[in-house]
Amino acid sequence: MSPYDFTNMDPFLHNLQIRKFILNSKYPFFIYDLEKIKKNFISLKNALPRNFQIYYSMKANPNVNVVRFLYTLGCGVEVASGGELETATKVGVPPEKIIFAGPGKRDEELFQAIKCGIKVINVESFNELSRVNEIAKSLNCIQDVNIRVNPLFKIEESALQMGGDAQKFGIDFEQMEKLKMLLTNFKNTNLVGIHVFSATQILNQTLIVKNFENTIKIAQAVSALLMKKLTLVDMGSGLGIPYSKNEHEVELGNLKESMQRIIDSTQLQNNTSFVIETGRFLVGESGYYVTQVIDKKISRGKTFIICDGGINHLLRTALINTAHPIAVIQRNAREEFETVSIGGSLCTSLDFFAKDVVLPLIEIGDYIVVKNSGAYGYTESMPYFLSHDFADEYLYVKDEIKLIRKGRKIEDMLAEQILVL
Numbered sequence: 001m002s003p004y005d006f007t008n009m010d011p012f013l014h015n016l017q018i019r020k021f022i023l024n025s026k027y028p029f030f031i032y033d034l035e036k037i038k039k040n041f042i043s044l045k046n047a048l049p050r051n052f053q054i055y056y057s058m059k060a061n062p063n064v065n066v067v068r069f070l071y072t073l074g075c076g077v078e079v080a081s082g083g084e085l086e087t088a089t090k091v092g093v094p095p096e097k098i099i100f101a102g103p104g105k106r107d108e109e110l111f112q113a114i115k116c117g118i119k120v121i122n123v124e125s126f127n128e129l130s131r132v133n134e135i136a137k138s139l140n141c142i143q144d145v146n147i148r149v150n151p152l153f154k155i156e157e158s159a160l161q162m163g164g165d166a167q168k169f170g171i172d173f174e175q176m177e178k179l180k181m182l183l184t185n186f187k188n189t190n191l192v193g194i195h196v197f198s199a200t201q202i203l204n205q206t207l208i209v210k211n212f213e214n215t216i217k218i219a220q221a222v223s224a225l226l227m228k229k230l231t232l233v234d235m236g237s238g239l240g241i242p243y244s245k246n247e248h249e250v251e252l253g254n255l256k257e258s259m260q261r262i263i264d265s266t267q268l269q270n271n272t273s274f275v276i277e278t279g280r281f282l283v284g285e286s287g288y289y290v291t292q293v294i295d296k297k298i299s300r301g302k303t304f305i306i307c308d309g310g311i312n313h314l315l316r317t318a319l320i321n322t323a324h325p326i327a328v329i330q331r332n333a334r335e336e337f338e339t340v341s342i343g344g345s346l347c348t349s350l351d352f353f354a355k356d357v358v359l360p361l362i363e364i365g366d367y368i369v370v371k372n373s374g375a376y377g378y379t380e381s382m383p384y385f386l387s388h389d390f391a392d393e394y395l396y397v398k399d400e401i402k403l404i405r406k407g408r409k410i411e412d413m414l415a416e417q418i419l420v421l
């Protein structure tokens, strides 16, 4: 039994239309299953107390269709750059449903956000708070802000921590006294709440609840210190999805009750609303990256499969050093299995999707499908390396496969450069 063969049981890959599309494809591509995004949104919505709003962290997958679809389902959008803000507004998300988060916001981006009437800016430092205040003053308005707090607690389980210890994110909890002083002088900012984002890829419900509880404690402490009622608590979340056979989906079963119990025990006011901002959980499982096998070789007893794609299209496996689940679409069905390492066509030893995994026997011309590639796939890669064409993106919607982004070709890459010699 192969540890990876469960992935071949994925109904999406058994859909004849999808299978035929893959078997006729000539170049790597991503395909997103819209139904899966909807399913994950609904399961999360049903697992949260009533006064929670879900904000889609569009850094996970900023494709206009994905952002628009999640907005139409009822999500707000969390943006982390002027480009993301422009994308969200272009697809029809109203500014009052957009939160601007992330470190290093430029003045132009803050101006763009404040001018359009964005709901709230999650401020990452005292300097940023001061710049928000100045820009709001120049626009003759008062901007709502959340303070992003770098908490004292850490989520040990996550490999990707953004809170606890010394961090480039947020303002240390111990520095909140200074905030009190500054806020009295800043007349064009209105502190409405706090933001905590401690880690990503959390699969343990107990940790998610603990994170929420700690976030509430911080909100209460900040509220008491500033002698100000807070109406917004943005708990981040970092909800994960399983990538390896040892990981399991987050158990959402009792989440609502556990969180409601915490809310009921707080002294926050009744009209406080809670935000969960999440990307990976909503879109990660919807995405499939498909690449064709162009070589197979044995080196010192190990079998290597070389594909026409690589980490130029999907860097995540090398970046985080974890394999995604992989399925094989064979041109001719075979029963045997073998242990292989699957690499791409780049001249770097980083270029692997998986190492030493047991998979159905693979031959040249077969297709490798890297699953769970819907979040931090297309966007968190290095598409210019080696000047290969970019991957195309497709959407599977109501039994139709639609092209949603044509990948750049070498002509485009040459056209955007300026030869000065």
Ligand SMILES: Cc1ncc(COP(=O)(O)O)c(C=O)c1O
Pocket (backbone or CB within 6 Å): 057, 060, 078, 101, 102, 162, 197, 199, 200, 201, 236, 237, 238, 239, 277, 278, 279, 280, 281, 375
């Ligand atoms: C501030 C902030 N919010 C939200 C997210 C989205 O995280 P995830 O995709 O794990 O839900 C991130 C990810 O880095 C983040 O930094």
